[in-house]
Amino acid sequence: MEVVTPLSPAKWQLSDHWATVSLHPSIGNWSFPCRSHYWISHGKIRWAGAMSDQQIKRVRANDHRAIEFEAQMDRPSEEKVPPVSWGKRFIAWLRRP
Structure with missing residues (x-):
């Protein structure tokens, strides 16, 4: 039987030791x-x-959560406008003509 392991940074770390490799964490089929x-x-x-x-x-x-997190990290971040406090809005309202 052949087992294919889809390597993903969210799941495994591949270490190169020149002539050999290691894969962590464990693989469960x-x-x-x-x-x-x-x-x-x-x-x-x-x-x-x-x-x-x-x-x-x-x-x-845990794998599902890691995959979801990886997917979120790959999404472009949206520019967020910080919320304006009610105090600043009130002062702006008082200054209106």
Whole structure:
């Protein structure tokens, strides 16, 4: 079975060690029947223990929040006009002709 991991800065950090690479945090393939869970460290796979359904649910929720945050960071920021305080508006009203 081939597993494709879509690398995203919101999810993983890829470290280059000249001849090897590491990928953190761990990779969980909970949609596959094998439900594999592992790290890639200096070009070698380090197997992790199985995770409960509740742990998987929490990880997926965290992933979803990270993806949403990344999407917000990619959006161009709108120029925001700071709100004018009621005191300044009142003084401006008093000065009206």
